[in-house]
Amino acid sequence: MSRICELTGKGRQVGNNVSHANNKTKRTFLPNLQNVTLLSDALERGVKLRVSTHGLRSVEHVGGLDNWLLKTSDTDLSLRVRRLKREIAKKIATTTEAAA
Template sequence: MSRICELTGKGRQVGNNVSHANNRTKRVFLPNLQNVTLMSESLEKSFKFRVSTQGLRSVEHNGGLDNWLLKTSDEKLSDRARKVKREIAKAQAA
């Protein structure tokens, strides 16, 4: 399973370990991913996502899962999140 946030698209980053002698070796920074269950208000249904902690704070700050998915571009979202986004848009249009 890839280490990518399903809601923000945040993935791994590459950088250097720098020693006291200024020797540099490659290293990887991984996002802090958590398995969470988020509730959709318009569908009255819960969905399980693998989300970074930064993404989880962003979702809560923007008024919940429904608002976050409708505002976020499809390129950042995973396939499962896009499917949920279409369901939410369909439910709000009806």
């Protein structure tokens, strides 16, 4: 399983360990990924995703998964989440048409 956040696209970074003697060795910095179930209000169900804690804070700040997905561009989203975004947008469009 790749170590990339499905919502933000945040992945591993490469850097150096620097010792007291200033020796440098390569190392990787991994994102803090969590397996979470986020609730979608439009779809009325939970969605299991592998999300970084930074992405999780962003979703909570905007007001939920639906709001965050509708405001985010598709560039960093995984294929699964892009499909979910289209499904949510379609569901919201049909509910607004039915209400009007």
